[in-house]
Amino acid sequence: MLPILVVAVPLLTALGCAMSKRPHHREMVHLLGSVVSMTVTLWLVWTVTAYGPYSALGQFFFIDPLSALILLITGIVSFSGALHSIGYVQREMQHGVLQDAQMRSYYAWFHGFVATMYFVPMVNNLGIVWVAIEATTITSAFLVALYRSAEALEAAWKYLILCSVGIAFALLGLIVLYSSSINVYGSANNRLDFTFLEQASRPLPMHLLLLAFVLVLVGYGTKVGLAPMHFWLPDAHSQAPSPISAMLSGALLSTALYGILRIVIIVDHAGGSSFVSHVSLAFGLLSLVVAFPFLLLQHDIKRMLAFSSVEQMGILVFGIGIGGPDGFLAALLQMFNHAMTKSTLFMTAGNFVQHYGTKNMQRMGGGLRKLPFTGAVFLIATIALVGAPPFALFTSEFALSAAGFASNHPFATVIFLFLLAAMFGVIIYQAGRILFAKAPGHERHVTTDPWTTWPLLIPLSFVVVLGVFIPHSLQMLFHQAALVLGGRMP
Amino acid sequence: MEAWFDFLTIALIGSTSWLIAVRYIVSAIRWLSFQSVMLALYTFALAVQSGRPELYWIAIATLLVKAWLSPYILYRALRHVGIGRQAEKAFGRDLLIVGVLAMWLIGYYVTPQLDAAQGPNLYLSVAIGMLLSGVLIMITHQKAMMQGIGLIVIENGLFLAALSTSLGMPFMVDIGIFLDVLVIVVLIGALTLRMDEQFSSMNLEKLKRLRG
Numbered sequence: 001m002l003p004i005l006v007v008a009v010p011l012l013t014a015l016g017c018a019m020s021k022r023p024h025h026r027e028m029v030h031l032l033g034s035v036v037s038m039t040v041t042l043w044l045v046w047t048v049t050a051y052g053p054y055s056a057l058g059q060f061f062f063i064d065p066l067s068a069l070i071l072l073i074t075g076i077v078s079f080s081g082a083l084h085s086i087g088y089v090q091r092e093m094q095h096g097v098l099q100d101a102q103m104r105s106y107y108a109w110f111h112g113f114v115a116t117m118y119f120v121p122m123v124n125n126l127g128i129v130w131v132a133i134e135a136t137t138i139t140s141a142f143l144v145a146l147y148r149s150a151e152a153l154e155a156a157w158k159y160l161i162l163c164s165v166g167i168a169f170a171l172l173g174l175i176v177l178y179s180s181s182i183n184v185y186g187s188a189n190n191r192l193d194f195t196f197l198e199q200a201s202r203p204l205p206m207h208l209l210l211l212a213f214v215l216v217l218v219g220y221g222t223k224v225g226l227a228p229m230h231f232w233l234p235d236a237h238s239q240a241p242s243p244i245s246a247m248l249s250g251a252l253l254s255t256a257l258y259g260i261l262r263i264v265i266i267v268d269h270a271g272g273s274s275f276v277s278h279v280s281l282a283f284g285l286l287s288l289v290v291a292f293p294f295l296l297l298q299h300d301i302k303r304m305l306a307f308s309s310v311e312q313m314g315i316l317v318f319g320i321g322i323g324g325p326d327g328f329l330a331a332l333l334q335m336f337n338h339a340m341t342k343s344t345l346f347m348t349a350g351n352f353v354q355h356y357g358t359k360n361m362q363r364m365g366g367g368l369r370k371l372p373f374t375g376a377v378f379l380i381a382t383i384a385l386v387g388a389p390p391f392a393l394f395t396s397e398f399a400l401s402a403a404g405f406a407s408n409h410p411f412a413t414v415i416f417l418f419l420l421a422a423m424f425g426v427i428i429y430q431a432g433r434i435l436f437a438k439a440p441g442h443e444r445h446v447t448t449d450p451w452t453t454w455p456l457l458i459p460l461s462f463v464v465v466l467g468v469f470i471p472h473s474l475q476m477l478f479h480q481a482a483l484v485l486g487g488r489m490p
Numbered sequence: 491m492e493a494w495f496d497f498l499t500i501a502l503i504g505s506t507s508w509l510i511a512v513r514y515i516v517s518a519i520r521w522l523s524f525q526s527v528m529l530a531l532y533t534f535a536l537a538v539q540s541g542r543p544e545l546y547w548i549a550i551a552t553l554l555v556k557a558w559l560s561p562y563i564l565y566r567a568l569r570h571v572g573i574g575r576q577a578e579k580a581f582g583r584d585l586l587i588v589g590v591l592a593m594w595l596i597g598y599y600v601t602p603q604l605d606a607a608q609g610p611n612l613y614l615s616v617a618i619g620m621l622l623s624g625v626l627i628m629i630t631h632q633k634a635m636m637q638g639i640g641l642i643v644i645e646n647g648l649f650l651a652a653l654s655t656s657l658g659m660p661f662m663v664d665i666g667i668f669l670d671v672l673v674i675v676v677l678i679g680a681l682t683l684r685m686d687e688q689f690s691s692m693n694l695e696k697l698k699r700l701r702g
Contacts, residue, residue, distance in 0.1 A: 127663030134670045141677060150688050154697040157681055161637055164674060165625065168644045171667075172621065172651060179604050179655035192660055211602055235700045 002044045002054065003061040003122045006071070007115050009037040014111035023093070023103060027086055030107045034082035037114065041075040044068070049477045059124050062195055065480035067121035069332060070258045072477070073339045074121075077250035078114045080458040081243040084347045085110065087451025088243055091354050097147070106146055106241065113139040113247070120255045124193045126262060127178070130171055133223060133259055136252055137163045144240045155232075155239035162232040163223050170219025170259065177212040177266075180204045197266045198487070209267050210275055216263045217279065223256035226283050226317060227290035230310045234294070237306035238359065242350025245302060249309045250343035250459075254335050257316060261485060264320060269487045273323060280321030281412050287314025288419040295426045300359045301349050304430055305342065308385065311423055312338045315397070318416055322404045329482035330399035336478075337392040337466065340459040341385045347456050348378040352434065354452075361430065366439030373448075375435055377456045382431040384463045386424040392466035494535055499616050501528045502650070506623045506643060507590045510630070511583045515568055515575050518639050519561045526556035529646055536653060544661045552649070555668045560642060560675040567679035568635065571686040578632045578693065586630060593622040604655055613654030620647030634685055634692040638678035645671050 013033025020026045048054050048068040055062045063071070089106060092098040098106070116135040123129055137160065145156035174192070181191045184204055190196045218229065225233035237245045267276050291311035298304040316338070319331025351374040356364045368375035384391035387398075397420065404413030470478070505525040512518045530552040537545030568575065579586060597619025604611060624647055627640030645667070652659045659667070682692050689696040 125660060125663065127659050128666055131663060131666030131670055134667075135673075138670065138673050138677060145681065145684070148684065148688075150696075151699050153681065153684055153688055154700055157634065157685070157697065158700075160674070160677060160681070161628070161641065164641055165628065165644060168621070168641075168648055171648050172618075175648065175652045175655060175659065176602065176604070178652075178659060182656045183604065187656075189660065192663070208602060208604065239700075 001056060002040065002047065003056050003063060005040045006037070006044055006118050006122065009033060009040055010111040010115035010118065013037065014108045014115065017107035017111060018104060023100065026104065026107055030082065030110070031086065033111060034079055037111075038075055038079040041071055041118065045072045045075070045477070046473075049473055049480070055124075059190070059193060059195060061122050062124040062193075063122050064484050065477055066258070066261065066332075066484040069336065069477055069481045070121040070254055071118065073254050073336055074114070074117045074251040076459060076462070077339055077343045078117070078247055080343060080347070080455045081247045081250075082110070082114075083455035083458075084246070084350070084452060085241075085243040087449040087453075087455075088241065088350055088354070090449065091452070092241070095354075102146060102148075105142065109139055109142045109146075110244070113143060113244075115139075117247075117251055117255050121258050124195055126174055126192050126194055126197070129259055129262070130167070130174055133170075133220065133256060134164070134167055136255065137167070137223070140236075140240075140244070140248060140252065143244045144236045146241060146244075147239070149239075152239045155235035158232045159236040162229075166222025166229055167219050169222075170216045173212040173215030173219060173263070176208055176215065177204075177263075180208040180212075194262050194266070198262075198269055200266075200269070203270050206270065206272060209270050210272055213263050213267045213272070213276060214279065217260055217283070220256050220259040221283065221317075224253055224260065224313050224317075225287075225310050226313055227287040227310060230287070230290070233310060234303045234306040237309065237346075238300055238302035242302070242346055242353065245305075245349075246343035246346035249306065249346055250339035253309060253313055254339055257313070257335065260317075261320070265485060265487055268323075277321045277323050277409075280317050281409065282321075284314045284316070284318030284321055285412065285415060285419070287311065287317065288416070288423075292419065292422060292426070295423065295430070298430065299361055301352060301361050301364070301434065302346070302359055304361070304427075305345050305349060308423075308427065309338075309342060312342065315400070315416075315420075318412075319400050319403075321412075322400065322407055322409060323486075324403060324407055325482060325486055326399065326403035327407065328485040329478060330396050330403050332478055332481050332485065333396035334393065334400060337384075337396050337463065340462040340466075341381050341391075341393060344377060344381040344456055344459045344463065345385065347452075348374050348381065351452055352378070356440070361433050363440050364434045365437035366435075368435045370439060373453050374456070377460055378431065379435055381460060381463060382427060384467070386427045387420060388424070390467045392463050395467055491535065491539055495532070495613070498528050498532045498535070499613060502532075502620065503594065503616060506620050507587070507594075509639070509643065510586050510590050510623060510627050511579075513576055515577050515633060515635055515639075516565070516573055518577055518636065519564050519568065522564075522639055522642060523557050523561040525643070525646060526552060526561075529649060530557055532650070533653060533658075536657060540657055542657060545658065548658055548661070548664050551665065551668050555672050556642070556646065559672060563675050563679050564635065564638065567682055570683055571692060575633065575635075575692075577636050580630045580632060586626075589626055589630070590623050593626055594619040597622055611654060614651055617647050617651035617654060620644075620650060623647075632694050634682045634694055635678070637694070638675070638682070641674065641678070642671065 222229040533549035624644035
């Protein structure tokens, strides 16, 4: 019954937030719901790590270590986002940017969004995974449009339309997969379940599998923000309220990537791994190349972070292309570390934007002096993001490059490393502008609120600690998830 | 039965091709509804032919969600912003007709052979053609609502693809997709209203603030 609770708690919280009349009550419901939801999710993740895959309602819900990892990422990111939201929304209301009705819909859709994200990795049927991923687009589109400004409307519209069209191609891929599965095995209820397809004994026709893979990669790839389908991403991630940006970048991108990972396992199992590998390497490198100039010339702090997400998703897909036990493990580590780092950064960006009253980095400055806590967190997280030691992303990027050289892709890995070095320079330069440049004249007076500062430490602590030491239970989860991704169910 | 399927398919091709060239948004909504009724009849015929009870439910759901509710929501939104709005195409009508014909041809040529024993599946070709025509509608129209209509044409194409290859997706999946489509239509309606308030227009030319 755990999976039902994982979805039901945020749904009930959403309902509670929508129904409570006073802002203060709403915050209490929100806080309580977030704590309970986090507890239930961690409980489920722990159960899977300790006792192996968990299924419920027949096999409708099936949570293996790979799903558990996605649940864990979503859980941590949305919990810290929930805490940060309290301070963020209070300030927006003080400044008169948000009204009471908007606050209500913020909290209600927040938990609706969390519920749909939890649903994605828990269901067994790939068709329902598709439905759930489409549902995450819908719930988060409401949040992107929250500010009702011209920019927010434009971002929400692009997000809804581009992602829906993209994901339609993923559905076509799943239709191809389903019909070939039915042709080979005859009609039954479980023909689109990943537990069935990942262990299928008779091979499905290879040309159809590869066609399904390409369609799904392009479809979900739109949602993941892989170049050249990334155009909606910087808009939506920069126009959403900052805690939501943190969840879009940290949790939702990983959730969408999960949809691709499931197909990768199926195609690898059928013997199509070299095709998967080449296509993934190409998409990964392309995303890195495309993100670079936009990072360099960016003035908007949130757009910069968003383009960095495009780059990071490129790294992840590159890691999937490298493949092998080491490559998969490194890619999953990278996914976790990116989620933690990027959500920290988006929340700090929220604090900066509220303090300076602008998203333009040229009009910020002296961040380290003006906002000592946020500035210090931003500095650490930026250094971690570019992959400098001793932080977590260094470990995973190092492991990824090592796996790249060990496998048959030294040339691609060399290009990959050059691009990483270029990103290093660009992001450090951009962060320096905010932290160390001369402070501008114009600032808003914003009171420091504990809700906007200390929740940043939750994801940040993972970034710092995992760089030097990975706890045993977490290590087990990563190893088991990498085994699942490598086609060997534990 | 074959003749019946062929008739419905021709109706689908005709309505999709006509949708791309209509002058007023309101007639696009009507043709969308007509297209969905044809799809519901197709599902119904398939249910009779295969004897599967869940297909009857899918046919009813299609009629309810796609032929009635979705067009009605779009119609309501359109009435708020003005019923006489034109669809505003980026190209001339002749060019669009040529374009949509090209989509049907491409659909025919790229159709994968799913089952070597059965030979080519023409219905799947039509479905892929519909999907591509939906994309074409979205690319060539400047009004926000027409993009929404293009999106539903794409969904209809996918629905036909699933029906013609494997008698629809698993029941739960189909119901989930219907729900998603319904909420997307609501969202499209709401966003077009907001855009019309904000810019006094729902022309996508106005959406050019976010660049780079």
